[in-house]
Amino acid sequence: MIEIPGNVFPRRLDILLPMAKKAQGMFIEDENGRQYMDASGGAVVVNAGHGRKSIAKAIYDQILSHDYIHPTMFTTRPVEMLATRLAQKAPDDINRFYFFSGGSEANEAAIKLARQIHVENGNETKYRLIGRWKSYHGLTLGSLGAMGRTSFKTYFTPLLKENLHIPAPYCYRCAFGLTYPSCKLQCAMALDEMIENAGPETISAFIAETVPGATIAACFPPKEYLKAIAQICDHHNVLLILDEVMCGLGRTGEFFACNHFDVVPDIVTLGKGLAGGVMALSAFGVKETHFNVIKENSGVFMHGGTFSHHSVAAAAGLALIDILDQEKLVQRVKIKGERLGELLKKHLLPLAQVGDVRGKGFMWGIEIVKDKKTRMPFKRSLKIVEGIWESLFEKGYITYKSSGLAGVNGDALVIAPPFIIEDEQIQRLVMAIKSTMVEFFN
Ligand SMILES: Cc1ncc(COP(=O)(O)O)c(C=O)c1O
DSSP states (O other): OOOOOOOOOOSOSSSOOOOEEEEEBTEEEETTOOEEEETTHHHHTOTTOBOOHHHHHHHHHHHHHOOOOOTTTOOOHHHHHHHHHHHHHSOTTEEEEEEESSHHHHHHHHHHHHHHHHHHTTOTTOOEEEEETTOOOOSSHHHHHHOOOGGGTGGGGGGSOOOEEEOOOOGGGOTTSOOTTTTTTHHHHHHHHHHHHHOGGGEEEEEEESSOOTTTTSOOOOTTHHHHHHHHHHHTTOEEEEEOTTTTTTTTSSSSGGGGTTOOOSEEEEOGGGGTTTSOOEEEEEEHHHHHHHHHTTSSOSOOOTTTTOHHHHHHHHHHHHHHHHTTHHHHHHHHHHHHHHHHHHHHTTSTTEEEEEEETTEEEEEEOSBTTTTBOOOGGGOHHHHHHHHHHHHTEEOEEEEEEETTEEEEEEEOOOTTOOHHHHHHHHHHHHHHHHHHHO
């Protein structure tokens, strides 16, 4: 084995990570020959499983055909075709797609696009952004400012723009202490009040994950929530940005998660699994009407990047969409996701420390609590979810962590497997989570 000099500034500074050697289908193997079931597709990215030959071939062929082409000098067939495929799957009127490398970048650009649309419509006073508490939109300063997960911002607060935030639709820990449906969706009504108080003439956009992912662990909102939000935005001429970086592309059983709610956002962002995790690829989609405002006024979206509209990444994205379509993987998520949810509920909800199991499709959250009756969380300093996650990893199961669900405290595991997971693997995974949690708390 080759000695590692150690010049990488790694993501984790607290441990030495195993060296990955091979990844195929549902599994990753390290250099010591240990196998891990990738039950979260990394960071909810590897939607079609590892080692897809058709994506590899598409990338190879594209490089040989033409590789890097600057997006202001040429357009390319893979980029044009990927935009068309996405437009065909998108809700009405979301017709124009702009490509980037990561989800943060797509959200950053969406925030800027909303502002530019207002300015070009003659609404120069509209610039403020409203987000939700306990949300995640990315690591760049704009998307970090938009998000409501305070612990991620602490070091950087002086660098960030002060944005406004409303409570998340988090029924297990309702910010208003209410219960759905008698709550009459106070969490949505809070947007109207926030806009009224701040002055509608100052608000540019509201940004939210269609289905919150990592921060409140796959908490699927009440059915009418997004419609109410969309109506409030519409009423105040506030643009609705839906972040589908994690929940889009079939993850919850619909290609666009907003289709669950019959809501069409002004701008939608995608990322993570857009190229199956093989290439860094993200996008925003925007309504044709807004695109036309830019086209007919300044004629340029004041945003650009060296690696936007990358033809090789787009070729990988197209190959990924072919796989989803040919293998009917989104329909599979819908069906198998119910099975995954049933098993998680059946085997985990009886445990004293499991407060809630929720989700949809292949995005499920297991919220861990100290006291089930009062829903009291464990203290963050105990690092409960980290402990459970490490034990599962040692046994060869990769899941995803969520923390800070109740103020700074709170723990949850997120289960978001590749769409190809087999019934037997689902069963094995659920039983491994159960036995690991039982051992951990005994
Ligand atoms: C909902 C959501 N938005 C945006 C991002 C940022 O994406 P990226 O890490 O690709 O920049 C993430 C990443 O986890 C996410 O979950």
